[in-house]
Amino acid sequence: MANSPSAKKRVRQIERRTDVNKARRSRIRTFLRKVEEAIAGGDQTAAQQALQAAQPEVMRGVTKGVLHKNTASRKISRLAHRVKSMA
Template sequence: MANTAQSKKRAKQSEKRYSVNKARRSRVRTYLRKVEEAIASGDQAAAKAALTAAQPELMRGVTKGIFHKNTASRKMSRLAARVKSMAA
Protein backbone atom coordinates (compact mmCIF):
# COMPACT_ATOMS: atom_id res chain seq x y z
CA MET A 1 0.00 0.00 0.00
CA ALA A 2 1.17 3.53 -0.79
CA ASN A 3 2.53 5.34 2.27
CA THR A 4 4.03 8.62 1.11
CA ALA A 5 2.16 11.39 -0.66
CA GLN A 6 4.28 10.84 -3.75
CA SER A 7 3.55 7.12 -3.92
CA LYS A 8 -0.17 7.78 -3.41
CA LYS A 9 -0.14 10.25 -6.28
CA ARG A 10 1.82 7.85 -8.51
CA ALA A 11 -0.67 5.08 -7.72
CA LYS A 12 -3.57 7.35 -8.76
CA GLN A 13 -1.77 8.42 -11.93
CA SER A 14 -0.97 4.82 -12.78
CA GLU A 15 -4.60 3.80 -12.34
CA LYS A 16 -5.81 6.66 -14.51
CA ARG A 17 -3.25 5.92 -17.23
CA TYR A 18 -4.16 2.22 -17.12
CA SER A 19 -7.83 2.96 -17.78
CA VAL A 20 -7.02 5.38 -20.61
CA ASN A 21 -4.62 2.92 -22.23
CA LYS A 22 -7.14 0.11 -21.81
CA ALA A 23 -9.79 2.17 -23.61
CA ARG A 24 -7.38 3.03 -26.43
CA ARG A 25 -6.32 -0.61 -26.83
CA SER A 26 -9.96 -1.70 -26.88
CA ARG A 27 -10.79 0.91 -29.52
CA VAL A 28 -7.97 -0.27 -31.79
CA ARG A 29 -9.00 -3.91 -31.35
CA THR A 30 -12.57 -3.00 -32.30
CA TYR A 31 -11.37 -1.46 -35.56
CA LEU A 32 -9.22 -4.52 -36.28
CA ARG A 33 -12.15 -6.81 -35.53
CA LYS A 34 -14.32 -4.88 -38.02
CA VAL A 35 -11.70 -5.51 -40.72
CA GLU A 36 -11.57 -9.21 -39.80
CA GLU A 37 -15.36 -9.47 -39.97
CA ALA A 38 -15.47 -7.74 -43.36
CA ILE A 39 -12.83 -10.13 -44.68
CA ALA A 40 -14.77 -13.11 -43.32
CA SER A 41 -17.99 -11.90 -44.94
CA GLY A 42 -16.23 -11.76 -48.31
CA ASP A 43 -17.17 -8.15 -49.04
CA GLN A 44 -14.02 -6.54 -50.41
CA ALA A 45 -15.44 -3.01 -50.53
CA ALA A 46 -16.41 -3.17 -46.85
CA ALA A 47 -13.04 -4.70 -45.98
CA LYS A 48 -11.19 -1.90 -47.78
CA ALA A 49 -13.28 0.74 -46.03
CA ALA A 50 -12.72 -0.90 -42.65
CA LEU A 51 -8.99 -1.15 -43.32
CA THR A 52 -8.67 2.53 -44.23
CA ALA A 53 -10.56 3.41 -41.03
CA ALA A 54 -8.35 1.12 -38.94
CA GLN A 55 -4.99 2.42 -40.22
CA PRO A 56 -4.98 5.83 -38.49
CA GLU A 57 -6.42 4.31 -35.31
CA LEU A 58 -3.64 1.73 -35.18
CA MET A 59 -0.93 4.31 -35.85
CA ARG A 60 -2.43 6.57 -33.18
CA GLY A 61 -1.99 3.65 -30.81
CA VAL A 62 1.70 3.66 -31.72
CA THR A 63 2.12 7.37 -31.00
CA LYS A 64 0.30 6.97 -27.67
CA GLY A 65 2.57 4.09 -26.67
CA ILE A 66 -0.04 1.34 -26.78
CA PHE A 67 1.67 -0.70 -29.50
CA HIS A 68 5.19 -0.94 -30.81
CA LYS A 69 5.68 0.57 -34.26
CA ASN A 70 6.70 -2.75 -35.80
CA THR A 71 3.73 -4.55 -34.29
CA ALA A 72 1.33 -2.06 -35.82
CA SER A 73 3.12 -2.21 -39.17
CA ARG A 74 3.01 -6.00 -39.16
CA LYS A 75 -0.72 -6.04 -38.39
CA MET A 76 -1.45 -3.49 -41.12
CA SER A 77 0.66 -5.35 -43.65
CA ARG A 78 -1.01 -8.68 -42.99
CA LEU A 79 -4.50 -7.22 -43.07
CA ALA A 80 -3.78 -5.29 -46.27
CA ALA A 81 -2.45 -8.47 -47.91
CA ARG A 82 -5.59 -10.38 -46.92
CA VAL A 83 -7.85 -7.63 -48.25
CA LYS A 84 -5.86 -7.47 -51.48
CA SER A 85 -6.02 -11.25 -51.96
CA MET A 86 -9.84 -11.08 -51.84
CA ALA A 87 -9.82 -9.61 -55.37
CA ALA A 88 -8.17 -12.71 -56.85
Protein backbone atom coordinates in the same frame (compact mmCIF):
# COMPACT_ATOMS: atom_id res chain seq x y z
CA MET B 1 1.53 -0.28 -0.33
CA ALA B 2 2.48 3.31 -1.07
CA ASN B 3 3.36 5.34 1.99
CA SER B 4 4.79 8.64 0.83
CA PRO B 5 2.51 11.32 -0.65
CA SER B 6 4.37 11.20 -3.97
CA ALA B 7 3.96 7.41 -4.19
CA LYS B 8 0.24 7.72 -3.42
CA LYS B 9 -0.08 10.31 -6.18
CA ARG B 10 1.72 8.00 -8.61
CA VAL B 11 -0.76 5.23 -7.78
CA ARG B 12 -3.64 7.56 -8.62
CA GLN B 13 -1.98 8.63 -11.87
CA ILE B 14 -1.31 5.04 -12.89
CA GLU B 15 -4.96 4.10 -12.29
CA ARG B 16 -6.14 6.93 -14.55
CA ARG B 17 -3.57 6.07 -17.22
CA THR B 18 -4.53 2.39 -17.11
CA ASP B 19 -8.17 3.24 -17.80
CA VAL B 20 -7.21 5.45 -20.75
CA ASN B 21 -4.87 2.83 -22.21
CA LYS B 22 -7.49 0.11 -21.76
CA ALA B 23 -10.03 2.20 -23.66
CA ARG B 24 -7.55 2.89 -26.46
CA ARG B 25 -6.60 -0.78 -26.76
CA SER B 26 -10.27 -1.76 -26.86
CA ARG B 27 -10.97 0.84 -29.57
CA ILE B 28 -8.08 -0.46 -31.68
CA ARG B 29 -9.28 -4.05 -31.31
CA THR B 30 -12.77 -3.00 -32.40
CA PHE B 31 -11.41 -1.43 -35.59
CA LEU B 32 -9.31 -4.52 -36.31
CA ARG B 33 -12.30 -6.79 -35.67
CA LYS B 34 -14.37 -4.84 -38.21
CA VAL B 35 -11.69 -5.52 -40.85
CA GLU B 36 -11.61 -9.22 -39.90
CA GLU B 37 -15.40 -9.46 -40.16
CA ALA B 38 -15.41 -7.79 -43.57
CA ILE B 39 -12.73 -10.20 -44.78
CA ALA B 40 -14.69 -13.17 -43.40
CA GLY B 41 -17.82 -11.83 -45.09
CA GLY B 42 -16.02 -11.74 -48.44
CA ASP B 43 -16.81 -8.08 -49.17
CA GLN B 44 -13.60 -6.55 -50.50
CA THR B 45 -14.83 -2.95 -50.69
CA ALA B 46 -16.09 -3.07 -47.10
CA ALA B 47 -12.82 -4.67 -46.00
CA GLN B 48 -10.83 -1.96 -47.81
CA GLN B 49 -12.85 0.80 -46.15
CA ALA B 50 -12.55 -0.84 -42.73
CA LEU B 51 -8.79 -1.15 -43.21
CA GLN B 52 -8.48 2.52 -44.16
CA ALA B 53 -10.40 3.44 -41.02
CA ALA B 54 -8.32 1.09 -38.85
CA GLN B 55 -4.88 2.19 -40.06
CA PRO B 56 -4.78 5.66 -38.46
CA GLU B 57 -6.34 4.29 -35.28
CA VAL B 58 -3.65 1.62 -34.94
CA MET B 59 -0.86 4.11 -35.63
CA ARG B 60 -2.37 6.49 -33.08
CA GLY B 61 -2.00 3.65 -30.60
CA VAL B 62 1.71 3.65 -31.42
CA THR B 63 2.12 7.37 -30.75
CA LYS B 64 0.21 7.03 -27.47
CA GLY B 65 2.41 4.12 -26.35
CA VAL B 66 -0.29 1.46 -26.36
CA LEU B 67 1.30 -0.59 -29.16
CA HIS B 68 4.85 -1.08 -30.35
CA LYS B 69 5.58 0.38 -33.78
CA ASN B 70 6.62 -2.93 -35.33
CA THR B 71 3.57 -4.70 -33.93
CA ALA B 72 1.24 -2.13 -35.45
CA SER B 73 3.05 -2.24 -38.79
CA ARG B 74 2.90 -6.03 -38.84
CA LYS B 75 -0.83 -6.09 -38.08
CA ILE B 76 -1.62 -3.51 -40.77
CA SER B 77 0.62 -5.24 -43.30
CA ARG B 78 -0.96 -8.65 -42.75
CA LEU B 79 -4.49 -7.27 -42.94
CA ALA B 80 -3.66 -5.30 -46.10
CA HIS B 81 -2.26 -8.45 -47.69
CA ARG B 82 -5.39 -10.41 -46.82
CA VAL B 83 -7.66 -7.66 -48.19
CA LYS B 84 -5.62 -7.41 -51.38
CA SER B 85 -5.66 -11.18 -51.95
CA MET B 86 -9.48 -11.26 -51.82
CA ALA B 87 -9.73 -10.16 -55.45
